[in-house]
Amino acid sequence: MNYKFMRLMLFFDLPMLTDKDRREYNRFHKFLLRNGFIMMQKSVYTKLVINNVTSAAIKQRVYCNLPPAGNVELLEITENQFSRIEYLVGNEQQEVVDSTDRLVEI
Template sequence: MSYRYMRLIVMFDLPTISPKDMKNYRIFRNFLIKNGFMMMQESVYSKIAVNQSMAKLIANRVRENKPPKGLVQMFIITEKQFSRMEILVGEISEEYITDDSRLIIL
């Protein structure tokens, strides 16, 4: 069976002025974390999906749980494209899976 791993990347800029805005921010961020997204940097989260149809299902769930205000952007790329990301400043985190093998031992 062949898998084409996809990576969903969600970027957001949400208002945090009022207490209600802060609550919406926390709810959305917790939704991402509980659904397996990992933080790449502040307000940028990613999640790996087994194939494109699964990535679309995950994207629909993000759309259903988006906050009422602010900017949320999302895109889907292949895992191969994601692995070619160039780190210009900073260090590579070992928390991210950059291998497309099926079994990964942590």
């Protein structure tokens, strides 16, 4: 099977004014981690997917778990585009998982 590796990049900005807002933030953050997203920066997460079908399934899960308020954006790019990220300040993170395995233990 020929795989077309893609990256889903998720950006979000959620309100943190009330206890309910903080609970929603924590719930969404934990949802992202449980579903294999890796934090690149605060409120910027990425996930490696192997094809468009997998990407659509992950997107559907995100849509079903959106917080009630705030901004959430999702960008789908190719692995080739993702590999051309330029680090202007700081260094590339060493703990970025770049594997097609279903379960990765860190």
